Amino acid sequence: MRVGLTNASGYNNPMDPVASDVELVQQTVLGVTEAFQQMTVRYYRPIAAFILKRVERPDLVEDLVQETFLEAFQALKAGRRPEHFSSWLFGIAHNRCGKWLRRKRPILFAPDQAPDLAAAPSEQALREELEEQEKQLAQLQRHLQELPEETRRMLEWKHRDGKTCAEIAAATGRPVGTVKSLLARTYQGLREALARTAGEPSR
Numbered sequence: 150m151r152v153g154l155t156n157a158s159g160y161n162n163p164m165d166p167v168a169s170d171v172e173l174v175q176q177t178v179l180g181v182t183e184a185f186q187q188m189t190v191r192y193y194r195p196i197a198a199f200i201l202k203r204v205e206r207p208d209l210v211e212d213l214v215q216e217t218f219l220e221a222f223q224a225l226k227a228g229r230r231p232e233h234f235s236s237w238l239f240g241i242a243h244n245r246c247g248k249w250l251r252r253k254r255p256i257l258f259a260p261d262q263a264p265d266l267a268a269a270p271s272e273q274a275l276r277e278e279l280e281e282q283e284k285q286l287a288q289l290q291r292h293l294q295e296l297p298e299e300t301r302r303m304l305e306w307k308h309r310d311g312k313t314c315a316e317i318a319a320a321t322g323r324p325v326g327t328v329k330s331l332l333a334r335t336y337q338g339l340r341e342a343l344a345r346t347a348g349e350p351s352r
Contacts, residue, residue, distance in 0.1 A: 170234040177225045185222055192235065193218075196242050198285055203246040207289060207339045208332075211308045213249065217242045285343065292342045300335055307332065 168187065176184035193214065200213045220241050231237035293301060299321070306312040306320065314332070318325040 174225060174230060174234050177222070178228060178230060180226075185225065188234070188238075189218055192238055196238065199239060199242055200246055201285060201289065203243075204249060205340060205343075206336070207343075208308070208336045209249065213242070213245050216245050220245070288343060289339065292339055296335065300331065303328065303332065304335065 168184075170188065170191075173184040173188050177188070196217055197210050197214050200217070201207065201210050204210070204213065217238065221238055293304070296304075303317055303321070306317050307314075312320075314328045315325050317323075318328045321328065323331075
């Protein structure tokens with residue numbers, strides 16, 4: 150049985166994969182940023198899959214994942230110590246998705262008649278769907294690999310490097326409108342491919 154390396158405070162080294170969430174939370178609160186980086190690696194794919202399932206917009210996943218981890222990091226740095234980190238983190242992701250969905254949908258009711266927001270899913274429900282979400286994210290990665298190299302490069306510039314459509318157009322020598330149209334068709338194609346894989350009609 151492997152025993153993780155410990156530091157002076159008695160906790161596993163944050164870079165050791167056997168370090169528990171409780172230990173990593175404690176070290177993050179104490180200012181060890183490597184501890185939070187380890188949790189980011191641990192939960193990135195599940196959180197991304199969770200968000201993708203709810204918003205059904207591959208082009209939004211990266212931004213919402215970043216917002217989720219940023220909010221979690223800021224809360225931990227402020228001294229928050231969640232009892233169950235995974236449930237707490239998924240709750241943040243759930244709220245981020247809810248905020249985006251509320252911005253997306255028109256308000257069809259009076260402010261004093263607004264319905265109650267759906268409660269965050271339970272820890273058990275989250276665990277039950279993790280496998281399905283990771284499978285969906287893996288399917289997305291497979292569909293991305295099937296795209297033409299130039300299209301994949303544009304997506305990387307857009308979502309990994311944060312380039313604007315104008316900057317991508319300048320780099321490729323294409324008109325801005327062409328870049329926007331190509332990305333829009335790519336997002337739609339990915340949504341349809343994921344819907345077919347899941348056996349659901351595309352939206």
